[in-house]
Amino acid sequence: MRYEAPTSVEAATELLAGGKPEARVLAGGTDILVQMHMDAIAPELLVDIKNISEMRQIESLDDGYRFGAAVTGVELMDHANFCRTWPGVMDGVKLIGSLQVRGRATVAGNVCNASPAADSVPALIAAGAIATIAGPNGRRDIPVEDIGTGPGKTSLENGEILVSFFLAKARPSSGGAYQRFTPRTEMDIAIVGVGIDLTLGDDGVCTHARVALGAVAEKALLVEEAAATLIGTKVDEQALDNLAAAASAACRPIDDKRGTKEYRIEVAGVLARRVAAIALSRAKSAREK
Amino acid sequence: MSKHHITTTINGDEVDFLCETSQTLLDVLRDELHLTGTKEGCATGDCGACSVSLDGVLVCSCLVLGVETGGKKIETIEGMADGDELHPLQRKFVEHVALQCGICTPGLLVAARSLLAKNPDPTEEEVRFGLAGNLCRCTGYQNIVNAVLDAAAEMRGA
Numbered sequence: 001m002r003y004e005a006p007t008s009v010e011a012a013t014e015l016l017a018g019g020k021p022e023a024r025v026l027a028g029g030t031d032i033l034v035q036m037h038m039d040a041i042a043p044e045l046l047v048d049i050k051n052i053s054e055m056r057q058i059e060s061l062d063d064g065y066r067f068g069a070a071v072t073g074v075e076l077m078d079h080a081n082f083c084r085t086w087p088g089v090m091d092g093v094k095l096i097g098s099l100q101v102r103g104r105a106t107v108a109g110n111v112c113n114a115s116p117a118a119d120s121v122p123a124l125i126a127a128g129a130i131a132t133i134a135g136p137n138g139r140r141d142i143p144v145e146d147i148g149t150g151p152g153k154t155s156l157e158n159g160e161i162l163v164s165f166f167l168a169k170a171r172p173s174s175g176g177a178y179q180r181f182t183p184r185t186e187m188d189i190a191i192v193g194v195g196i197d198l199t200l201g202d203d204g205v206c207t208h209a210r211v212a213l214g215a216v217a218e219k220a221l222l223v224e225e226a227a228a229t230l231i232g233t234k235v236d237e238q239a240l241d242n243l244a245a246a247a248s249a250a251c252r253p254i255d256d257k258r259g260t261k262e263y264r265i266e267v268a269g270v271l272a273r274r275v276a277a278i279a280l281s282r283a284k285s286a287r288e289k
Numbered sequence: 290m291s292k293h294h295i296t297t298t299i300n301g302d303e304v305d306f307l308c309e310t311s312q313t314l315l316d317v318l319r320d321e322l323h324l325t326g327t328k329e330g331c332a333t334g335d336c337g338a339c340s341v342s343l344d345g346v347l348v349c350s351c352l353v354l355g356v357e358t359g360g361k362k363i364e365t366i367e368g369m370a371d372g373d374e375l376h377p378l379q380r381k382f383v384e385h386v387a388l389q390c391g392i393c394t395p396g397l398l399v400a401a402r403s404l405l406a407k408n409p410d411p412t413e414e415e416v417r418f419g420l421a422g423n424l425c426r427c428t429g430y431q432n433i434v435n436a437v438l439d440a441a442a443e444m445r446g447a
Contacts, residue, residue, distance in 0.1 A: 001309075001310040001311055002310065003293070003310040003354070003356050026354075026357075028352075029352055029353065029354065029357070030334055030349075030352050033313065033334075033351070033352050033353075033354070034333045034334060034352070036311070037332055037333060037351075038333070046310065046354075048357060050357070072346075074346055097334065097422070098334075098337060098349075098421055098422025098423075099347055099400070099419065099421070099422050100334065100337055100340055100347050100348050100349045100352075100400070100422045101334050101349065101352070101422065103343070103346040103347050103348040104346075104348050104349075104352055104353065185421075186418070186421035186422075187335065187421060187422065
């Protein structure tokens with residue numbers, strides 16, 4: 001097995017497009033090293049992206065935040081202003097693995113590993129995160145919901161690599177939250193995950209919402225029908241009932257050792273209510289500032 | 290394929306080693322450098338027995354390749370005591386009987402040191418969250434938590 005640690009995105013995409021079918025990107029390594037240990041994969045080439053400075057940055061820009069694909073969970077957790085600005089995204093990031101795992105693991109890896117239960121993914125989708133992808137034909141920007149296509153599968157083409165995420169400046173009076181449902185509070189895999197971002201108008205009426213569900217389909221889902229139940233309401237009890245029903249209706253889960261289909265569908269509605277309440281209280285406190 | 294020649298700093302000493310691409314930092318520490326204080330539990334990042342500090346960040350050494358550690362500072366359990374003088378955390382683990390079989394203990398000590406470096410005055414809940422990535426199948430954790438809180442108090446001079 002060959003190991004390369006290029007220092008530019010172009011050099012990385014060249015290596016990945018070099019005709020080696022079993023070339024893998026090595027970011028934090030917290031999924032890929034486990035897959036190698038389990039003999040699930042046997043790459044011929046590892047392309048370590050941690051020496052590419054563009055991929056290591058967390059940048060506060062005039063129009064939002066950009067953070068690189070090699071930024072670790074702990075680096076985001078230690079970035080006080082990012083955490084204040086994007087609490088919903090951080091709800092998800094803080095649930096990835098243990099502290100030790102987050103010391104290495106990256107959000108980009110969480111997205112590209114394409115587990116339907118990945119905790120940062122619904123949180124990013126709800127926040128409207130855009131991923132910049134580089135490949136042999138240049139760069140393109142796609143919403144995070146368009147990356148995962150099924151367990152372990154992404155829409156990235158041969159030679160393409162996720163470079164960074166962009167989060168547009170949050171609207172005033174907006175708030176986001178993510179929660180997952182698990183038997184244990186730490187070191188567990190979501191039975192259901194829900195991410196919600198919402199924005200309030202001056203009159204307290206919700207003007208914008210995004211609702212994303214994890215672990216209830218082959219990939220994380222952006223559920224517009226669920227967001228529509230909040231928009232135009234004050235996120236009152238009736239709206240939350242409608243949200244729960246729409247979230248449950250969007251689920252197409254599997255039965256597995258962590259939960260049955262029926263259980264996941266039920267929990268998705270319950271959790272969506274809870275997450276909307278947190279997002280609402282964060283939006284209200286953002287408005288008071 | 291020839292091996293990689295890596296230079297790192299381990300517990301303050303410059304260390305050179307050769308490794309294959311597939312060897313983890315845990316493999317290198319134990320099999321090449323004979324620093325066997327770091328334990329292998331699961332080898333999949335779930336148990337924390339192989340915890341070390343890498344450039345000041347707590348990581349599972351089973352989830353890091355040796356080849357990724359060039360130029361980095363690694364701290365293992367072997368660097369914790371000062372000669373024969375135990376680190377306060379080590380002493381408190383003994384006093385509180387915070388171990389039984391001992392496999393998880395080096396990882397817990399390294400994780401606890403990392404926790405107290407960031408937060409010298411943690412609550413019991415913060416200790417439990419801070420050590421959530423370290424599994425112990427013997428003790429039930431209570432004595433570990435007590436030992437860490439007691440060591441923290443001593444280290445603060447309280």
